[in-house]
Amino acid sequence: MKLVALIAALALTTACAKSPAPITQQEVVQRSQELFDAVAVGNKDPWQKYFADDVLYFDEKGRAMDKTALVADVEPLPKGYSGEIKLVNSKFHLEGNTAINSYDMNETETIFGQEMHARYHETDTWMYRNSQWQIVAGQVLRYYEDPAPGAVDEKKLKDYVGTYELAAGDRATVAVEAGRLTLKRGSRPAVELIPEGCDIFFRKGVEGRRVFHFTKGKVDSMIDRRNNEDVVWKKVSDKTAS
Template sequence: MKRGLVAAFVIVLAVCSTARGADTPKITESKLVQRTQELFDAVAPGNQAPWKMYVAEDAMFFDEKGRSMDKAALLEDLQPLPAGYSGTIRVMRAKSRFATNVAVLSYDCDEVETVFGRELHARYYTTDTWLYRNQAWQIVASQTLRYYEDPAAGAVSDAMLNDYAGAYELAAGNVVTVTRQGSELYAQRNSGKPYQLLPESPDLFFRAGVEGRRLFHRDASGHVDMMIDRRNNEDLLWKKIR
């Protein structure tokens, strides 16, 4: 009798395990990439069909501009590109993680937008969380970050470089010294390590790999009187003291 009960119990466990496995069909990384590419292929023509299919009704989307959108807002934002515009987004370098009914897919997006024949390039990093429920795998959360790209370096005459050299003070004891070294400009904060300021255009500079700009302000007579450290549209004003 005991042997019969044990055997029956084992059979029940096996059946239950099989049933649970059947409840959540397996999805692979390649399938997720395929579906994700379908979504991006639908962006340029403004085709909402795959987005309606693969995005959950209660999904949360956070784009590279910092906007938070639900599914309704996402679909409203998905409109055909205007005349003269075209573009492609390719899913690259995907990585995935899986649990029972959850799949996480992270990948790069390589975007090429053509505006009246001129190509514009951008790279993004996206992480999507897919959840299996109601007999379907759908995205419930997505977050996109944009890779930072330095602006194109410009040129400034040697004579203008002399205008920027000097000491700039933010507060007492907090000074940045700007020096010219040949045809290059360097800044050093107090006794810190010097770093190069690269020209984007006259009076406008940037640091390689660092977001923000350094804008040299001129007074009414055309002399540099301030260095503006602009970050995320907010300014730190460094007054020229010598």
């Protein structure tokens, strides 16, 4: 009986030793905020502490970074710059020795008195290993923001009006309605083309640009530009009838 009791005690001790130390959403958020508070001043210590040596990290610039590269990237802001990052909207899930925290980040950066803002979304995977909770994987995405609208000469809008063709049977029309340029493709509702710069327009909430190309002073095509690659719509008529 004593042997059985001893075996049971050892099994219980082993099970307890392997059980992860509990961690809460509040603790994970607090640690993550500590990381962001360290960015502007270039404090690498929290980044060394909370990231696992074998971490896989993918930032909003498309960089795949190991821990060495990630920690090295933490540098103080240049003179005349200041900023802060606030973690909001945390969504948390705990499963055994793994915790997932998915959240938004609101960044404010001041550059010689001029204030700028950006929004990001990050998802971190924390794991309990070697008697500590650390991030083993993280990925950051940047929320798309529309550019500031530019000014356009309303008299010039008529130059863009017409029917454009991508392929046989696939056409779009550009028209002027109440002083605004609109784009209508097939049976879809018309959307406004908002001016950004000379002959460059964007659609609200949509990445990419529409660029009108001129040859000898006349529009001959409309370019759908996405990620610096172009899809060309040829202008087939100055009229909007498809």
